[in-house]
Amino acid sequence: MQDVLNYIDGRRGEFQADLLALLRMASVSADPAFSPEVRRAAEWIRSHLADLGLAAELVETAGHPIVYAESAPVAGAPVALVYGHYDVQPPDPLDQWTTPPFEPAIRDGKVFARGATDDKGQMLTHVKSVQSWLAAAGRLPLQVKFVIEGEEEVGSEHLGRFLRDNAPRLACDCVVISDTSQFAPGVPAITYGLRGIAYFELRLFGPKQDLHSGVFGGGVANPAVALSAMLAALVDRDGRITVPGFYDDVVPLTDAERAEFASLPFDEAAFKRQLGVAELAGEQGYTTIERRWARPTFDVNGLTSGYQGEGAKTVLPARASAKFSFRLVPNQDPHKIAAALRRRLEELVPPGIRMELVEHHGAPGIVMPLDSPYLQAAAAAVEQGFQRRPVFIREGGSIPIVNTFAEVLGADVLLLGWGQNDDNPHGPNEKFSLDDYHRGVRASAVLWQELAAIKNQPL
Amino acid sequence: MQDVLNYIDGRRGEFQADLLALLRMASVSADPAFSPEVRRAAEWIRSHLADLGLAAELVETAGHPIVYAESAPVAGAPVALVYGHYDVQPPDPLDQWTTPPFEPAIRDGKVFARGATDDKGQMLTHVKSVQSWLAAAGRLPLQVKFVIEGEEEVGSEHLGRFLRDNAPRLACDCVVISDTSQFAPGVPAITYGLRGIAYFELRLFGPKQDLHSGVFGGGVANPAVALSAMLAALVDRDGRITVPGFYDDVVPLTDAERAEFASLPFDEAAFKRQLGVAELAGEQGYTTIERRWARPTFDVNGLTSGYQGEGAKTVLPARASAKFSFRLVPNQDPHKIAAALRRRLEELVPPGIRMELVEHHGAPGIVMPLDSPYLQAAAAAVEQGFQRRPVFIREGGSIPIVNTFAEVLGADVLLLGWGQNDDNPHGPNEKFSLDDYHRGVRASAVLWQELAAIKNQPL
Numbered sequence: 001m002q003d004v005l006n007y008i009d010g011r012r013g014e015f016q017a018d019l020l021a022l023l024r025m026a027s028v029s030a031d032p033a034f035s036p037e038v039r040r041a042a043e044w045i046r047s048h049l050a051d052l053g054l055a056a057e058l059v060e061t062a063g064h065p066i067v068y069a070e071s072a073p074v075a076g077a078p079v080a081l082v083y084g085h086y087d088v089q090p091p092d093p094l095d096q097w098t099t100p101p102f103e104p105a106i107r108d109g110k111v112f113a114r115g116a117t118d119d120k121g122q123m124l125t126h127v128k129s130v131q132s133w134l135a136a137a138g139r140l141p142l143q144v145k146f147v148i149e150g151e152e153e154v155g156s157e158h159l160g161r162f163l164r165d166n167a168p169r170l171a172c173d174c175v176v177i178s179d180t181s182q183f184a185p186g187v188p189a190i191t192y193g194l195r196g197i198a199y200f201e202l203r204l205f206g207p208k209q210d211l212h213s214g215v216f217g218g219g220v221a222n223p224a225v226a227l228s229a230m231l232a233a234l235v236d237r238d239g240r241i242t243v244p245g246f247y248d249d250v251v252p253l254t255d256a257e258r259a260e261f262a263s264l265p266f267d268e269a270a271f272k273r274q275l276g277v278a279e280l281a282g283e284q285g286y287t288t289i290e291r292r293w294a295r296p297t298f299d300v301n302g303l304t305s306g307y308q309g310e311g312a313k314t315v316l317p318a319r320a321s322a323k324f325s326f327r328l329v330p331n332q333d334p335h336k337i338a339a340a341l342r343r344r345l346e347e348l349v350p351p352g353i354r355m356e357l358v359e360h361h362g363a364p365g366i367v368m369p370l371d372s373p374y375l376q377a378a379a380a381a382v383e384q385g386f387q388r389r390p391v392f393i394r395e396g397g398s399i400p401i402v403n404t405f406a407e408v409l410g411a412d413v414l415l416l417g418w419g420q421n422d423d424n425p426h427g428p429n430e431k432f433s434l435d436d437y438h439r440g441v442r443a444s445a446v447l448w449q450e451l452a453a454i455k456n457q458p459l
Numbered sequence: 460m461q462d463v464l465n466y467i468d469g470r471r472g473e474f475q476a477d478l479l480a481l482l483r484m485a486s487v488s489a490d491p492a493f494s495p496e497v498r499r500a501a502e503w504i505r506s507h508l509a510d511l512g513l514a515a516e517l518v519e520t521a522g523h524p525i526v527y528a529e530s531a532p533v534a535g536a537p538v539a540l541v542y543g544h545y546d547v548q549p550p551d552p553l554d555q556w557t558t559p560p561f562e563p564a565i566r567d568g569k570v571f572a573r574g575a576t577d578d579k580g581q582m583l584t585h586v587k588s589v590q591s592w593l594a595a596a597g598r599l600p601l602q603v604k605f606v607i608e609g610e611e612e613v614g615s616e617h618l619g620r621f622l623r624d625n626a627p628r629l630a631c632d633c634v635v636i637s638d639t640s641q642f643a644p645g646v647p648a649i650t651y652g653l654r655g656i657a658y659f660e661l662r663l664f665g666p667k668q669d670l671h672s673g674v675f676g677g678g679v680a681n682p683a684v685a686l687s688a689m690l691a692a693l694v695d696r697d698g699r700i701t702v703p704g705f706y707d708d709v710v711p712l713t714d715a716e717r718a719e720f721a722s723l724p725f726d727e728a729a730f731k732r733q734l735g736v737a738e739l740a741g742e743q744g745y746t747t748i749e750r751r752w753a754r755p756t757f758d759v760n761g762l763t764s765g766y767q768g769e770g771a772k773t774v775l776p777a778r779a780s781a782k783f784s785f786r787l788v789p790n791q792d793p794h795k796i797a798a799a800l801r802r803r804l805e806e807l808v809p810p811g812i813r814m815e816l817v818e819h820h821g822a823p824g825i826v827m828p829l830d831s832p833y834l835q836a837a838a839a840a841v842e843q844g845f846q847r848r849p850v851f852i853r854e855g856g857s858i859p860i861v862n863t864f865a866e867v868l869g870a871d872v873l874l875l876g877w878g879q880n881d882d883n884p885h886g887p888n889e890k891f892s893l894d895d896y897h898r899g900v901r902a903s904a905v906l907w908q909e910l911a912a913i914k915n916q917p918l
Binding site for chain 1: 660730735740754760763764765770855856
C-alpha cells in the first residue's frame, strides 16, 4: 500500500497534466455542435484505461457513447464499479469566466475550467488510483469496473438501458461515485442517504370560462380559492404534513445520526445570509440540517391562475393549478403517498370544483446502512486520503442515477465527494482544488485495499 | 301626458330612423383610426338636441368630447340629469357578425349593430322623450340636463374631471342612466344597488433567489405554501370571510328585499348549465341571487409563483403573489376593510417570509333607498312604459361612474335598463329590441312627469 501512495505522491505533476488534457476537451453534451469534442473525451478516457491494461471499449448509444472498462477479476475479492461522467455543462455565460472555460488555468492551487469538479477531476481520481496500483503493485487487490457516461448533464437518457442490458457483466458489490462535495473545506464527507420525491400537479376547474368577479362572485366556487384551501390543508402550521398515513413508514433518525449531524460545523447565520432570509423555517422539533436531509417535506413548486399581468383585472378564473412535491425519506413509498394524497384531495375538493391530479414522477429515498462494511471501508479510505475522519451526511435532493444503480445492480452505492460546495459546477469559473484531487487519488487507492479486505472478514 | 304618449306612438318609424342614423357612425373610442366617426356621432347628438331647442354644446377634453345640453329651468320642479355615452366597443371579431356592425339591420323586431343597446339605443330613448314632450306639450315638466360622453368604453378618463369642474352647472336631484338590462324578457327592472370592491395584490418573498427544492426544501419557508395558507385563512368552509370586523358594517337584507329577490324568475339549473358547473357555491344561508348581488365576497383573481411551464421543475420559488378582491356591500368602507386585512395578513405571515400588500383600487357599494321618491317615480314610469311593474334588483359588479355621480353631484342615481341580458353588448351581433326602444321612450316620457310631481308632494 505504501508503495502505491508513494507512487501517487511522486506523480502529482503528471496526474495534473492528464487532468488538464481532459479539461481542454469541450465535451458539452447538450449542444450538438460540440459532439466531436464529446467523442474525443470519451476516446481519450477509453485509450487511457486501455493503456493501463484494462479491457476498455466505447459502447455506442443513440446519444453519446459510454466508456466501459474492467480490470482483471480477483478471486475471493469483491467487485467495485466506478460510475462517473465525461460530459460537462454548457459554459455560458462566457463573459463571466476569468479565464476561458476550456483553457484550464491554475490559480491559488485550484484548476479553473468547465468540468474541473463536475465530473472530470473527481472521476479521474479513480482512474489514477488504478494506474498507481498497477504501476506500483503490479495488480489491483480487487476487480474494478468503470462506467463513464457522456450524458449525465442531459438526463442520462441511455444509461438505464445500458445498465439493464448489461447487468450480468456489470455485477458488482458496490458502486463508487465521486460527483458530490465535502461538507466544508477540510471536512470530507460520505453521503449515505438521499431523499426521494413524489411530484404532482393539481388542476382545478370551475366555470367553463373566466367570469366577471362582480357579476358572478359569490355565485360559483372559485378554483383559485379552492386551490389555496386544498394546498393549505396538506400541511399544518408546525410544518407537519397532514395527509393521513404520510409518516407511517418514516424511519426515525437514530440518536447517533442526530449527534453526527449536530456535530457538523454548520453556521446558521451564514446560511441565512446566503439565502437572504430573516428566519429559517420548517417542521418543528428538528434542526435545519435534519429538516433538509432526513425529514420529508412539502413544497409548492408553482402556482398559476387567472390574471397575472400588471394591475388589476376583476376575473373569477375558470381554472387554477399548482405543481407541488413531497421530498420523501427512505422507506416511504411514492406510490403509497400518491394514493393517500389523492384520497385526501378528493375529500378536500369543494362542491362546484372538478379536480385532476397528475402524478409527474416519483422516486424513493435511499439510505446506506451506517454499519455497512463498504461504508466503513470508504470511511477508512477517506480518513487516510484526507487525513481527517469523514462525516456522514445526507443530501436533501434525489440523484436518480443512484436509484437506478441500486435497483438494477442491487449494490451499495458509495457517494464519496471530493469537491467543495463553492466549486460552482454549473456556473462560471468552475474549479477544483488540486490538493483535493491529490487527496482523492490517495483515498481511492486506499479504498481498493479496504474493500478488498471485506470478504476476508467474518461478516 | 296622453298627448305626449300619442306623439311617441305616432313617431315609431321616425324615431327608429334616427337610431339607425346614429348606429351607422363607427364611434369606436378605443381606436384612433375611428376618431372622425367618434366626433361625427358627438356632433350628431349635439345638433339633434340643439334642434329640439336645448342649449347644447361639445365640451372638449384631452380625449373625446362630451356632449352637454340642458333644457330650460322649471321653477318648483326637480332637475334630472341623463347620463349616457355615444362611443362603442370595437366590433371585433368581424367575421362573427351576421351583418356588418355599422350597417344596422332589422331582424325579428331587433336592430343589430354595434352600439345598438350599449348605449346609443338606450341613451336615445331619453332624447326622444324630451323631443316628444316639447313637440306635444310645448314644454318639459322639469329641467333635463344631458351628459353624453365618448369615452365610457375606454374608462371614462376625462368624465370625473368634467363633473368636478362643472358641479354647480350640473346640479340635479337625480341622475338617470339607461345602460343596463331588464331582469329577463318581459320583466323590466330597476337596479337600486351595486356592490363595491376592494382589490389587492399580496406579494410574498422568501429566499432571494429560486432554490433547489431538494437541497433546500425543509430549510426555508416556501412563499407559495405561505401564500396558500394565508389566502385560505381569509375565508372559511362556509364561505364566510374571516378578516376580523369584516361584517361589522354590513346592512342585512330586509325581509322585503329577500322576498323580492325570491320572487324573480331565476332558473338555477339553466344558470349552472350556462356556467358549466355541477354545483353553485358560496356563503351558506343565502340564495344564489343574494350572494351575487347583496353579500360581500372574496375572490382570488390571479395566482403566480415558481414554475408554470409543462412538466415538473423542482424549484422552491423565491416569491409568490396573488391578486384578490372583496366585493363589498353598501355601508362597508373599502379603507377600513383594507386596514383590517393588512392587520390580519401581518398576523398570518409566517417566519422567514416578507410580505407586501398593494392596494389596487377600492370603491364603496351603493344602494338607493327603496322608499326614495325618485325610485318610486321611476317604478311608476317603467310600469306605464312596459305595462308591467318593474322588479327591484341589484348588480354584483361595480359601475364606477355611478359612484362618481353620487359623490360629485350628491344625487340619487336611477339605473333604468331597457336592454336584455342576451343583447351581447361587447360581442358580435349586438342587438336591441325595437319594442324595448319604443317602451323605453314611453317610460322616459312618463318619468319626467312623475319626477316633476315630487316637489309638489309633501315629502
